[in-house]
Amino acid sequence: MLGIFSSTDDLSRVSSSDLRQVLASLAEQAPREAARQITQWLAALSRSDSLLAAQQLTMLHQIDVAAHTLSRALDQEFFHSVERDDDDVELWRGAREMYSELGLAYEVCMNRLQTDEAGTAQFRLSLPRVAARLIRAWRTRLKWDYYRYGPYDHSLWQAIGMAYLAAVEAGLATRETSDAGGTEITTVEREYMHTIAYHTAIPEALSPREIEVVDILVGYFVPNFILTPEPEPSSTHWLDAAQPQPPLRLVRKPQPIASQRFVCAAAASDAADALRQCIAGGAAPPDLKLNPDIPAIVIDQILGHLAMHWSPQQPLRRNRRHAMHGPLTVTNGLTRIHHVLRGAEAPETSLTHRWEMADASLGGIGAIAPIAGADWVRVGTLVGLQPDNGAWMLGVVRRFMRGRDARGTIGIETLAMRPTALEVFGYGAPKEALALDAIRNNEEVRMALGRKEFTPGVPLHASFQGRHIRLEPIELVESGIDFDIGRFRVVDFV
Numbered sequence: 001m002l003g004i005f006s007s008t009d010d011l012s013r014v015s016s017s018d019l020r021q022v023l024a025s026l027a028e029q030a031p032r033e034a035a036r037q038i039t040q041w042l043a044a045l046s047r048s049d050s051l052l053a054a055q056q057l058t059m060l061h062q063i064d065v066a067a068h069t070l071s072r073a074l075d076q077e078f079f080h081s082v083e084r085d086d087d088d089v090e091l092w093r094g095a096r097e098m099y100s101e102l103g104l105a106y107e108v109c110m111n112r113l114q115t116d117e118a119g120t121a122q123f124r125l126s127l128p129r130v131a132a133r134l135i136r137a138w139r140t141r142l143k144w145d146y147y148r149y150g151p152y153d154h155s156l157w158q159a160i161g162m163a164y165l166a167a168v169e170a171g172l173a174t175r176e177t178s179d180a181g182g183t184e185i186t187t188v189e190r191e192y193m194h195t196i197a198y199h200t201a202i203p204e205a206l207s208p209r210e211i212e213v214v215d216i217l218v219g220y221f222v223p224n225f226i227l228t229p230e231p232e233p234s235s236t237h238w239l240d241a242a243q244p245q246p247p248l249r250l251v252r253k254p255q256p257i258a259s260q261r262f263v264c265a266a267a268a269s270d271a272a273d274a275l276r277q278c279i280a281g282g283a284a285p286p287d288l289k290l291n292p293d294i295p296a297i298v299i300d301q302i303l304g305h306l307a308m309h310w311s312p313q314q315p316l317r318r319n320r321r322h323a324m325h326g327p328l329t330v331t332n333g334l335t336r337i338h339h340v341l342r343g344a345e346a347p348e349t350s351l352t353h354r355w356e357m358a359d360a361s362l363g364g365i366g367a368i369a370p371i372a373g374a375d376w377v378r379v380g381t382l383v384g385l386q387p388d389n390g391a392w393m394l395g396v397v398r399r400f401m402r403g404r405d406a407r408g409t410i411g412i413e414t415l416a417m418r419p420t421a422l423e424v425f426g427y428g429a430p431k432e433a434l435a436l437d438a439i440r441n442n443e444e445v446r447m448a449l450g451r452k453e454f455t456p457g458v459p460l461h462a463s464f465q466g467r468h469i470r471l472e473p474i475e476l477v478e479s480g481i482d483f484d485i486g487r488f489r490v491v492d493f494v
Helices: 016-028 031-047 053-083 089-116 121-147 155-169 188-200 208-224 266-280 296-310 334-342
Strands: 226-228 237-240 260-264 322-332 353-360 364-370 382-387 393-402 407-416 420-425 431-435 444-450 460-464 467-479 483-492
Touching: 016 031, 016 053, 031 053, 031 089, 053 089, 053 121, 053 208, 089 121, 089 155, 121 155, 121 188, 121 208, 155 188, 155 237, 188 208, 188 226, 188 237, 188 260, 188 296, 208 266, 208 296, 266 296, 296 467, 322 334, 322 364, 334 382, 334 420, 334 431, 334 444, 364 393, 382 407, 407 444, 420 444, 431 460, 444 467
Parallel strands: none
Antiparallel strands: 226 260, 237 260, 322 353, 322 382, 353 364, 364 407, 382 393, 393 407, 420 431, 420 460, 431 444, 444 483, 460 467, 467 483
16 A cells, blocks of 8 residues: 555554655645545554554554644545535545544554553553544544534444543543644543534534634633533533433433533633624634634624523524424525526526425424435525425525434525525626515615625626616625625615
């Protein structure tokens, strides 16, 4: 493998310098190919019975550094496929498998440390780093599950929790160690808290790129979380570290057990609100390492989302849901919705899907969809919806979760009950747009445009019911995966 030796070779004969040379050559590979090769190495390492525990651990740390270096490139390639509306399942599957093998390899090493070398200096020296990196590996695997909204494997929480409990039992949960990149100091408890906080951020209600931003923000806010073995008056979430279950909102106190942990996220909620105000005022902290290409409005929305879900007050639905069943005709993306509303016959661009309505409220619709026909569904996707014998509505996907029965549950916020398709003119070629509100002179109207097509200070022009109107931009309201929504003032053009 990699032109030097095979993953089936006796790994005890592989020198540290040889492995370093192999891993360095991965920089010349495409991200998905590099991930495939690292996965093979990790699988071989976990199966090897010719290595001493110390040798196995040394090789694993070297491979982990390579995986850490590769992670950013894998994320970016996946995001680009999302923005192209190209669901790259193979890339997703390859990255997910790599982190699965990384987590399993750390589990193998940790088991060997506990059974072969328990009580020795080597055990105490290695446990903090092994347990912290094990938790981080499984958290990254969870991130890739979040990117496609499941289905989720709750047994990962047991593997993560047992590593944390082993460190607690050894008195090493707060012992400092380095991360795989060698640039940050962390602890087992910090990695465990980061993973819990990440899950309580409700990533199934975020787009893939927002999920990555949340991972960075959670790392920034982790010091504001409090983890306790007993429930406190300020506790917001809880979990049993020894069980295959994710953290839950603390609604009532569970039966006490030693492996339970309770989380207070109130200070993190306050910190998210405070950071939101700082960024709105143009004073972002210098140590906050966010991608500058992420629009400010998206950061604002994410911070509001975090503050709400970490608040001591559990988020409540604004409108009551009612069970309501019936077929839904669905189309996705601004271009397809535009064609459908204009009655254009273009099968290649107005492809529709059939979903089943599950419930409805004043603010939205819950639906069930076959996963095989919903590969394009992501949080932040613009959708057109038509109940049987009804008018077309406009909505945006706010929640999505893939089930294990070949179906997914989708939560859609309705943006407009009777949207209007327009062609707007600014600079360059005409653009497709959707008016979410009634178009009246000297009043405001929300308009859905293509991604990055809202430009402050640049008015748009359109023909509507025989009139020539000018749309004066007021503000950007929302930025989704493939659309922008802006507020405009309608002015008759004379």
